[in-house]
Amino acid sequence: MIITKEQVLQALGNVEEPDLKKDLVTLNMIQDIHIEGLNVSFSVILTTPACPLKALIENACRNAISHFISKEAVVSVNMTSRVTTQKNTGVPGVKNIIAVASGKGGVGKSTVAANLALGLAKSGAKVGLIDADIYGPSVPIMFGLEGARPQASVVDGKTRIEPIEKYGIKLLSIGFFTDPNQPVPWRGPMVSTAVKQLFNDADWGELDYLVIDLPPGTGDIHITITQTFPVTGAVIVTTPQNVALADAKKGVGMFMMPAINVPILGVVENMSYFTPAELPDNKYYIFGKGGGQKLASQLDVPFLGEIPLVKSISDSGDAGIPTILQEDGVMTKAFTDMAQRVAQQVAISNAKALGNGAIATV
């Protein structure tokens, strides 16, 4: 029997991308088809390396060849990715900007932002993280970079700040430019200028995702960033208590205002339940159960996951090594799953913004 390229395309035309609800061939996701006798190989270009449906799509491809062409075919699938983008983010080379926000302070934005950035990078994406919290920068401590000072370099005749690279991601924090012992009395216009410089005057290079750790609430920094840079979407962090949920709603309200208009990628519930390290199967819902999920359904946005309350998270934050890099257990799984869901929502949002056509990549 002779297998043809057309047969392969026809067979894979039966495989639907579950999120984008179109087949892989229409979406232009199949490339490099090679056939030698019964050996069939091809690449599937996913919209993110952090795709949670990777294994499912690969299986569906194998089944389609076996079902529609021949059970004898020996199939080799190369699962690869090219992260999509939908609009100019205002930062050259950066495909997607993801803002991590909450209404209330101290709910775990910085923890979520750091572990999200590292989770995306772990899957193979190129990632940057901006700590835009002028009043209480966290990245220097969380990444063990206290006292670090970024270098400046001259690129195309312009002076550029070089982000600091650590654990495979590029970082900039307003805290790299201030003295923690000398509090700076920031005024509105200074804040706005300083924050814009973190985006505009830095040499970010090519990034799939630039994650922004925002300060609590809804202030100048949020407005500056969202009005200057087209943010791909916002991740809202809340804890299960009613007061946090009410504040999270206010945070969401700000992003939905017509003048700001940033899509909400979903809600992450942090400190969902307490788990003692020695009894990881025991879950104590000390602040109530299901609040984050309820908020997500009220707002009609995806729920991106529950992150348990464990002492090791705050220890790891203080020790300068974020949790996702430290243990191989419940926390790493919670953060990795969350990062995949965020990447999935970015891909869906990009596909929607691009309309019905094939997936555009820049």
Ligand SMILES: Nc1ncnc2c1ncn2[C@@H]1O[C@H](COP(=O)(O)OP(=O)(O)OP(=O)(O)O)[C@@H](O)[C@H]1O
């Ligand atoms: N799931 C968790 N389990 C245990 N400790 C946590 C968890 N999430 C965050 N923490 C700890 O709670 C404190 C506050 O977290 P974090 O700094 O991430 O919050 P934030 O929302 O960024 O705060 P701020 O509003 O001040 O910016 C930190 O000490 C952090 O290590």
Ligand SMILES: [Mg+2]
């Ligand atoms: Mg913070």
